[in-house]
Amino acid sequence: MDIKTAGALRRLRLVSAPEAVSFLVLLLCSVLKRTTDFNAVPVMGAVHGVLFILYVIFWADAWNKAKWPLKTAALYFVLSILPTGGFFAERRLRRESEDALIASRARNEGIVNA
Template structure:
């Protein structure tokens, strides 16, 4: 994996967790708005919206660098619209990077000819 590809995936991982947390906080704020006088929905909505847009931009960047199939990109998009999907996306991206690092080391050491 080259440096640009690793950086693109790292950026996507970096924003996936905060995006998931902001989504959950937005849901909590929505419930609180309807049950109490507390209304943080405008603020959390803006924060979550910004993080969601960043997630999509970084997803497109990672897609262009990694050459993932459309099915993989669609999966990461669906995970971004599920309340806890960002956590799953982060875990999947971490595994993918670790697998690529292991494969790269194996190729370098001549263990696997790929």
């Protein structure tokens, strides 16, 4: 994995968990808006919107650089739509980057001829 691909995956991984948290907080604010006088939906909606747009931009960049198959790219996009999907995306991306790092070190040491 080259450095640009690793950077793209890292950016996507770093924004996925905050995006998931903002989605859950936005859902909580929506419930509170309807059950109490507390209304933080406009603020949390804007925060979540910015994080979601960043996720989609970083997702497209990672898809382009990592050359994911359509199935993998679709999975990461669907995870951005699910309320807790960002946590699963972050975990999968971390595992993917760790596996790529191990493979790269093995190639550098001549253990694997790939």
